[in-house]
Amino acid sequence: MADNIGRQEDGSGNGDLLGPGDALSAGLQRIEPGLEYLSRVVDFDKRIFGRDAWPRAVWRYELAQRGRYMAYVEANGEIAALGAIAGVPEAEVLTVGVDPRWRRRGLARRLLRELLDIALDQGAVVVFLEVRARDRGAQALYEQQGFRAVGRRPQYYHDDDALIMRWDA
Template structure:
């Protein structure tokens, strides 16, 4: 598996995965086109044998936000999600972010474990954020002081 920047020509495959992974909550091609063109956004693809098997994105700022993480069902449990997330966190470090935030479905315990292993901690909930389900808000602290770029929950 290799990680590389997500490109517009990957969007056919991303749309397949979006609908498989997120159903009614799937982003549209137009949303991805906009995201890929936005300053301060970074999207990465995980590719295996020439096929995109996962992707992730982050909005980079002092308080960065993970926008999405998606991994094809056959590639879960193989470190694909962890590799994508680690790449996003490294981009946030380089951008000198203080924190990285994300929302995850309250019922998605597998994703929550992935985020906790990366150092994220739950800090609250957003009731009915996904319409039918609450979101758990999680935060990773990257800088606790001037020049300190170590992860701290």
């Protein structure tokens, strides 16, 4: 209960609380990115995901495609949190990541909600994502937002399987 001190409900009616990340998430940007974001996105991805980061060539391909959308938050001139989504009528969350210095502030939840809003705005009827089979925290976040596990990809990551999760609009 102590972590609720100084917080207030966000007014959405779902009991969410405003916390220390809300000032950051208030500055969330929604964009249809291009190659001008390549270096920043690649640097962020490497910093957050290490060995599991996408190669620069994959990000170059993704950012050059139409119908890719990103939501991100900056702090101190750096990307603090980033999410990306693509596709209609079946959308796929390409990534959700938060810099360790900015975790536990609700940014991942805020990014995911923004990505789902983007998917709905674009006409998606279903959204898929992959998550590490051992990452119970991320799975709990996705389940709280209505995703459910529907499959598994063995050795999707260099040291772990991926759960495939689905969200229906």
